[in-house]
Amino acid sequence: MSTEFHRPSDIQLGRIAFRKRQAIRSVLLAALSTAVLGTLLGVLVTSAPGWDRVKESFFDWGNATEFLPQILEGLWLNIRMLVFCAFAALALGLLVAVLRTLRGPVFFPVRAIATLYTYSFRGLPLIIVIYLFAFGVPGLRLQGTPSVTVLGGAAIVITYGAYLAEVFRAGIESVHPSQIAAARSLGLTYRQSMRHVVLPQAVRRVAPPLLNDTVALQKDVGLISLAGPIDAIRAAQIGVAQNANFTPYVIAGVLFVLLALPLIGITDWATLRAARRQNAGT
Amino acid sequence: MDAADEIVPVLACQDVRKTFGSSVVLDGLTLDVGEHEVVALIGASGSGKSTLLRCVNLLAEIDDGTVRLDGEDITDPKADADLVRRKIGLVFQSYNLFPHMTVLDNITLAPIKVHGRPGAEAKAQAMEWLQRVGLADKAGSYPDRLSGGQQQRVAIVRALVNSPRLLLLDEVTSALDPELVGEVLTMIRDLKSDGMTMVLATHEMGFARQVADRVAFLDAGRVLEQGPPAQVLGDPVEARTRQFLARIIEAGRL
Ligand SMILES: Nc1ncnc2c1ncn2[C@@H]1O[C@H](COP(=O)(O)OP(=O)(O)OP(=O)(O)O)[C@@H](O)[C@H]1O
Ligand SMILES: [Mg+2]
Numbered sequence: 001m002s003t004e005f006h007r008p009s010d011i012q013l014g015r016i017a018f019r020k021r022q023a024i025r026s027v028l029l030a031a032l033s034t035a036v037l038g039t040l041l042g043v044l045v046t047s048a049p050g051w052d053r054v055k056e057s058f059f060d061w062g063n064a065t066e067f068l069p070q071i072l073e074g075l076w077l078n079i080r081m082l083v084f085c086a087f088a089a090l091a092l093g094l095l096v097a098v099l100r101t102l103r104g105p106v107f108f109p110v111r112a113i114a115t116l117y118t119y120s121f122r123g124l125p126l127i128i129v130i131y132l133f134a135f136g137v138p139g140l141r142l143q144g145t146p147s148v149t150v151l152g153g154a155a156i157v158i159t160y161g162a163y164l165a166e167v168f169r170a171g172i173e174s175v176h177p178s179q180i181a182a183a184r185s186l187g188l189t190y191r192q193s194m195r196h197v198v199l200p201q202a203v204r205r206v207a208p209p210l211l212n213d214t215v216a217l218q219k220d221v222g223l224i225s226l227a228g229p230i231d232a233i234r235a236a237q238i239g240v241a242q243n244a245n246f247t248p249y250v251i252a253g254v255l256f257v258l259l260a261l262p263l264i265g266i267t268d269w270a271t272l273r274a275a276r277r278q279n280a281g282t
Numbered sequence: 283m284d285a286a287d288e289i290v291p292v293l294a295c296q297d298v299r300k301t302f303g304s305s306v307v308l309d310g311l312t313l314d315v316g317e318h319e320v321v322a323l324i325g326a327s328g329s330g331k332s333t334l335l336r337c338v339n340l341l342a343e344i345d346d347g348t349v350r351l352d353g354e355d356i357t358d359p360k361a362d363a364d365l366v367r368r369k370i371g372l373v374f375q376s377y378n379l380f381p382h383m384t385v386l387d388n389i390t391l392a393p394i395k396v397h398g399r400p401g402a403e404a405k406a407q408a409m410e411w412l413q414r415v416g417l418a419d420k421a422g423s424y425p426d427r428l429s430g431g432q433q434q435r436v437a438i439v440r441a442l443v444n445s446p447r448l449l450l451l452d453e454v455t456s457a458l459d460p461e462l463v464g465e466v467l468t469m470i471r472d473l474k475s476d477g478m479t480m481v482l483a484t485h486e487m488g489f490a491r492q493v494a495d496r497v498a499f500l501d502a503g504r505v506l507e508q509g510p511p512a513q514v515l516g517d518p519v520e521a522r523t524r525q526f527l528a529r530i531i532e533a534g535r536l
Contacts, residue, residue, distance in 0.1 A: 181341050182378035186392035187368035187444065196391060200382050 056245075063247035067239035071252050074235035079259070081153055081221045081231070086214050088157040093164025098194065100169055114165070121162035126220060129155040134227030152224035160217050167209050171202030208274055211267040218260055232256070290353045291316050292448055292479045293338065299346035299503075300333055307333050309503030310347070315448070315481055320474050322490035322511070323483040325500030326526060331483035332375070334500070335450045338481070339372045351447065368396060371441030375453040377433045379425040379440070385412070386421040389440045397444060404443070411439045415469055431462030435469055442473070449473070451482035455489060467492065487515055487530055499523045 008016070045051065099107075099114040121129070133155040134148045145151075175198045183193035203210075225234040232252045239248035293315040300308040307330040315321050323331045336342040338349055340356065340363045349357045356366045379388050386408055393404040412418045415435045425433055434454055441449060451470070455463040463486070470493055473480065484490050490497050491511040498508040499520070507520045518524050 178378045185372040187396040189364050
């Protein structure tokens, strides 16, 4: 190709120079407006009449350092719960979604149960499920009842499994029937077509919404504090009650946001990549 | 040809009927295809060429009649459709390659998963075929990086590596410009000299004339007229066939 030897015409050089000036101008404008707005907000907040009291009860250094170790210890429980619940809910969701696609009279009951499950657990508030599992189940005094933490985790997995199942199902249905026809025409069985052709495409397509639901799950893992185990939120609550100061809640909140950041970043990246792929098209 | 066909044909469609709701697409269609024979299906758009190929591959269920493969009734509900499909290759008009797999993986999927062949052997065979059709350098590419003609050749190879008894080709050139048509045409002519039994639906009369042993004209859900390409395309007996060909000549496709 001759691109290496191409000398841009005067018109093109003019365009390039113009675009460069425009780019510098917009960077300067953005910096200026950010500085103005930032200063304005800072002055407004710190000069507000109640600022000193707000600072004292929400951002108190003493309280922060006093309870940080306990909150961090509690957060470790949240992290373990998160990892376990995310994988379990994804597996459950995928299983239920595949069950819902089965055809034929033999699978009618399986299909019916899977459908009933996704309908009911998407409508049911997570808190009710946690209460029923964590307080209701031990109340039955059955032998071998697992700990409250496990029961709370199960409540989260079952609730989120219903959401994720619907996301997976949308993905499965978005794969064009001609792909299944191609797979079957090669002699692949229904299961093999699902496994090698439909599911890989479906999962790729719904990766962004799946990750987004995982971010939501990450926050809701904190709800098991309602059932008693000492996670980050519970530890913060104890601290708040002890000194009548809300700083521990703020600390726990910040920690949750920090924990979510990597996953949110991955979600944005995956969404962007999916959008680019679609635009590239065929 | 008449004499040779008296022996058990590879494919025998007998009084096949196929309806979609109230519209009857195939209505008592009868067609035999002998060993090593290449039959071209021609007919107006919507005359049921694709439908017939899908019925033969059991992707669509017929409403009456029988389809036999080597004398065995494959439309019997007791027949194992997956087993039948292993013996029949189908190439779609729209390629239908798997977009999430490389060219090589597209081709080796069925040999490995369906026919239980060792991975290395399947790969070597796939590479051999790709070499033959001039696409060896594309083995690691994803389908969306290939031109239409390249995708179509990959789709044909994907069907061929399973050594099908019968190869069905659905308008494999209609999405391609004339230059790419040449690539695919050459490939099909090579297959013919290998002795592959083929049924191909096409709108390209030149294509039908060059590769087919027999041309079958579909009209109103049945084979209205069939015979050697020179006769059916050059001197048709039926008025409907003459009309159809006249329209094609008008459109400049003969
Ligand atoms: N799944 C379906 N549901 C309803 N009608 C269908 C379906 N598939 C095909 N048809 C109808 O069957 C008729 C024959 O279609 P078919 O695709 O077999 O025609 P064709 O001869 O292959 O046409 P073309 O040359 O345009 O490819 C058409 O009228 C079409 O609308
Ligand atoms: Mg067609």
